[in-house]
Amino acid sequence: MTIIGYARVSTVEQTIDLQRDALTAAGATTLYEDKASGKTADRPELLHCLKALREGDTLVVWRLDRLGRNLQDLIRIVGELDERGVKLKSVNESIDTAGPTGKLVFHMFAALAEFERGLIRERTLAGLEAARARGRHGGRPPALDAKQRKAALAMMKNRDMSVAEISRQFGVSRSTLYNIAAKST
Known part of the structure; x- marks a missing residue:
């Protein structure tokens, strides 16, 4: 020992x-x-x-x-x-922690920590619910507005430019354009 x-x-x-x-x-x-x-x-x-x-x-x-x-x-x-x-x-x-009192203290710490995590989770969920009720949604704003999305989709359908060229023109990634295309169908 x-x-x-x-x-x-x-x-x-x-x-x-x-x-x-x-x-x-x-x-x-x-x-x-x-x-x-x-x-x-x-x-x-x-x-x-x-x-x-x-x-x-x-x-x-x-x-x-x-x-x-x-x-x-x-x-x-x-x-x-x-x-x-x-x-x-x-x-x-x-x-x-060799004795029962020390172990009790740590069990109390653990219970308090779990309680704190539960409270934080409840407050977070309540905050998200309140934001949704006000019409706000989390996450990043869209990379392109509705007009830009429509133009990008038209360019992709036209096929005069590659997806890489369109992505450079709008300043977004190719995956963003593919996601917009997938959501439009």
Whole structure:
């Protein structure tokens, strides 16, 4: 049973010393350190750290926000660790998933995250419904107006110009012209 530490700072100007000291004091014998924004998924040392962990090991972090990019990412990582039999300890939040209280906290996080996703989905659907009721539809506006579409269709039927030439003349892609033709039949 090994205690492995993971530390992350967001910018090159920040120092990792505080986290390193806290993780060492918590018993970490091996440390993995990233200098990357929490928003980026590219955290190579975290990947190495997660691969190094074995059943019975403990991953210790200074704070939970050092581990996950957001709540969903954190819950995903903790869930994967739990499935592998790896415990998580957060020094600042005093959370330890080795005990039932720590596991309860993460189940509460997961429930709150799922609730938040449901609320966001409901609000999005309600907003789309309200916009449709006002006659607005999402998506990009048409590349060509009705008059331009009619002219392009006539040119395509006439066959004096190739579809590529017509697309250059109107400043649209050939697939746009083919889509207009398909919708007109």
